[in-house]
Amino acid sequence: xxxxxxxxxxxxxxxxxxxxxxxxxxxxxxxxxxxxxxxxxxxxxxxxxxxxxxxxxxxxxxxxxxxxxxxxxxxxxxxxxxxxxxxxxxxxxxxxxxxxxxxxxxxxxxxxxxxxxxxxxxxxxxxxxxxxxxxxxxxxxxxxxxxxxxxxxxxxxxxxxxxxxxxxxxxxxxxxxxxxxxxxxxxxxxxxxxxxxxxxxxxxxxxxxxxxxxxxxxxxxxxxxxxxxxxxxxxxxxxxxxxxxxxxxxxxxxxxxxxxxxxxxxxxxxxxxxxxxxxxxxxxxxxxxxxxxxxxx
Amino acid sequence: xxxxxxxxxxxxxxxxxxxxxxxxxxxxxxxxxxxxxxxxxxxxxxxxxxxxxxxxxxxxxxxxxxxxxxxxxxxxxxxxxxxxxxxxxxxxxxxxxxxxxxxxxxxxxxxxxxxxxxxxxxxxxxxxxxxxxxxxxxxxxxxxxxxxxxxxxxxxxxxxxxxxxxxxxxxxxxxxxxxxxxxxxxxxxxxxxxxxxxxxxxxxxxxxxxxxxxxxxxxxxxxxxxxxxxxxxxxxxxxxxxxxxxxxxxxxxxxxxxxxxxxxxxxxxxxxxxxxxxxxxxxxxxxxxxxxxxxxxxxxxxxxxxxxxxxxxxxxxxxxxxxxxxxxxxxxxxxxxxxxxxxxxxx
Numbered sequence: 001x002x003x004x005x006x007x008x009x010x011x012x013x014x015x016x017x018x019x020x021x022x023x024x025x026x027x028x029x030x031x032x033x034x035x036x037x038x039x040x041x042x043x044x045x046x047x048x049x050x051x052x053x054x055x056x057x058x059x060x061x062x063x064x065x066x067x068x069x070x071x072x073x074x075x076x077x078x079x080x081x082x083x084x085x086x087x088x089x090x091x092x093x094x095x096x097x098x099x100x101x102x103x104x105x106x107x108x109x110x111x112x113x114x115x116x117x118x119x120x121x122x123x124x125x126x127x128x129x130x131x132x133x134x135x136x137x138x139x140x141x142x143x144x145x146x147x148x149x150x151x152x153x154x155x156x157x158x159x160x161x162x163x164x165x166x167x168x169x170x171x172x173x174x175x176x177x178x179x180x181x182x183x184x185x186x187x188x189x190x191x192x193x194x195x196x197x198x199x200x201x202x203x204x205x206x207x208x209x210x211x212x213x214x215x216x217x218x219x220x221x222x223x224x225x226x227x228x229x230x231x232x233x234x235x236x237x238x239x240x241x242x243x244x245x246x247x248x249x250x251x252x253x254x255x256x257x258x259x260x261x262x263x264x265x266x267x268x269x270x271x272x273x274x275x276x277x278x279x280x281x282x283x284x285x286x287x288x289x290x291x292x293x294x295x296x297x
Numbered sequence: 298x299x300x301x302x303x304x305x306x307x308x309x310x311x312x313x314x315x316x317x318x319x320x321x322x323x324x325x326x327x328x329x330x331x332x333x334x335x336x337x338x339x340x341x342x343x344x345x346x347x348x349x350x351x352x353x354x355x356x357x358x359x360x361x362x363x364x365x366x367x368x369x370x371x372x373x374x375x376x377x378x379x380x381x382x383x384x385x386x387x388x389x390x391x392x393x394x395x396x397x398x399x400x401x402x403x404x405x406x407x408x409x410x411x412x413x414x415x416x417x418x419x420x421x422x423x424x425x426x427x428x429x430x431x432x433x434x435x436x437x438x439x440x441x442x443x444x445x446x447x448x449x450x451x452x453x454x455x456x457x458x459x460x461x462x463x464x465x466x467x468x469x470x471x472x473x474x475x476x477x478x479x480x481x482x483x484x485x486x487x488x489x490x491x492x493x494x495x496x497x498x499x500x501x502x503x504x505x506x507x508x509x510x511x512x513x514x515x516x517x518x519x520x521x522x523x524x525x526x527x528x529x530x531x532x533x534x535x536x537x538x539x540x541x542x543x544x545x546x547x548x549x550x551x552x553x554x555x556x557x558x559x560x561x562x563x564x565x566x567x568x569x570x571x572x573x574x575x576x577x578x579x580x581x582x583x584x585x586x587x588x589x590x591x592x593x594x595x596x597x598x599x600x601x602x603x604x605x606x607x608x609x610x611x612x613x614x615x616x617x618x619x620x621x622x623x624x625x626x627x628x629x630x631x632x633x634x635x636x637x638x639x640x641x642x643x644x
Binding site: 053073106107132133134135136137153154156157158159263264266267268269271272273274275276277278279280281282283284286287288289290 | 328329330331332333345346348365387426427429479487488489491492493494495496504505508509510511512513514515516517519520521
């Protein structure tokens with residue numbers, strides 16, 4: 001529809017002001033990041049890409065990593081602040097390779113850090129190396145970054161996060177629990193949840209029941225079952241994201257891991273109960289009292 | 298042990314129940330991580346699949362290390378080093394650190410599966426069900442079963458899986474079929490180990506066998522003492538090391554031996570050798586050091602439980618007369634009215 005004379009005049013007279021407004025809007029959009037990433041692909045992530053009991057290869061995404069730090073279960077156990085803590089080269093194109101030191105196994109906390117101006121982004125994950133090690137409890141309690149999402153607890157060595165299960169995480173800033181703060185759950189299947197920390201900084205997350213087999217897509221490939229596991233379960237990556245502003249700086253942190261389907265995935269409880277009943281039936285002849293043998297005349 | 302309330306049987310039952318609680322739910326006490334556990338090479342069936350346990354059964358790391366360390370190391374030709382055997386050595390050492398103290402008492406006093414089977418047998422006695430004792434030659438045939446399971450499922454198949462000769466799911470075949478996996482997880486109100494794979498293949502077969510064994514054990518235990526223990530590879534593993542522990546069953550032959558056979562009737566494993574004249578054979582490969590033979594031996598100092606030079610418990614005429622007032626050697630409780638009847642006095 002052609003513009004009328006009056007509307008053309010209005011446009012011509014107000015154009016500089018509108019242009020300025022538009023320019024401001026564009027500037028605002030480009031300079032300020034959204035409060036949280038709106039999709040899985042926008043999250044700053046550190047994720048394992050494969051490994052074995054001796055090493056793991058990690059990749060980062062949406063991060064210009066300055067340093068990658070590793071914290072072994074020895075971190076914080078003795079007074080030496082460098083024990084159980086080291087850095088690796090983050091600029092390897094094939095991925096960041098992390099190996100435990102001196103055959104020290106157990107859960108290792110791995111985090112990548114990016115600082116730009118007033119923005120600090122830390123992406124973290126954990127990996128288990130199967131060698132004897134102290135409990136990761138002390139290492140988890142120790143501060144490793146300003147803003148942290150700490151699993152409370154981590155799944156056991158022979159377990160993992162599973163669909164439908166509820167797990168707790170502690171959100172803390174400079175060692176203090178961050179109460180009533182927002183934490184975003186994202187899965188690689190674009191399931192999102194908005195959660196809030198309670199009065200103790202704890203966030204309780206129920207992993208989504210819905211579990212469809214993951215496919216490799218857009219950057220972070222689907223998690224592969226850890227080498228050596230017999231169950232070969234499909235896994236879905238997830239990340240928790242939190243943000244906090246303090247002293248004029250914006251802190252953002254993610255904790256990423258993967259979760260498995262619920263325990264009954266591809267399984268039948270009814271069939272299992274059926275086999276158990278069959279076993280019981282097989283044993284029932286034992287319950288019969290033997291007939292008394294008649295005495296010989 | 299001359300208290301009117303306490304006897305060795307009651308003491309053992311109390312210990313069994315406390316240790317059942319500790320092994321099945323103890324994770325709530327000691328913590329969730331591997332490093333928190335009492336041991337990762339525990340000499341009883343404290344199942345790794347129980348998410349709240351306090352210790353891991355030694356059979357799991359044995360299978361795991363034979364599969365992933367030894368087998369895979371041999372498969373990568375030329376990489377067989379002592380390093381591959383280091384975890385296996387540590388597993389045996391951890392196991393032995395416990396075993397040297399309690400010997401096979403881990404079966405008779407600690408094992409949660411053993412405790413559940415004993416409780417079921419007691420229930421069977423209360424319900425008045427028939428009691429079956431296993432006698433030779435069937436008993437001897439069954440004895441071979443535990444050695445076969447130990448060799449095949451704990452040692453051979455995991456090694457073959459590590460070598461890549463059989464599928465990876467057969468890397469821990471004993472854990473796949475162990476009924477303790479079901480019983481202990483069901484005690485934590487988890488039914489997930491009962492679920493059977495719908496994908497067929499070995500996963501289905503293992504789960505089906507596990508459920509069948511579980512169902513069979515549950516009903517059979519009502520009428521046969523310790524049905525699964527007869528073929529348990531843990532008992533076989535214990536049997537290998539039984540002479541290298543401080544706790545021992547010691548027998549001094551007596552003229553009555555071989556006549557009354559009360560000790561064999563009292564034995565939850567129906568061991569006939571215990572009533573024989575040969576003291577060396579009394580501490581049989583099937584013995585679980587429960588001490589019932591000593592409790593029901595009517596002669597002084599014939600059967601005893603010794604810890605090094607110390608006698609912990611020895612049979613005596615006095616103890617036997619008290620003990621047999623409340624229970625028959627086969628485990629059947631004597632009711633008050635029955636006890637008072639003439640002619641029902643202990644033999």
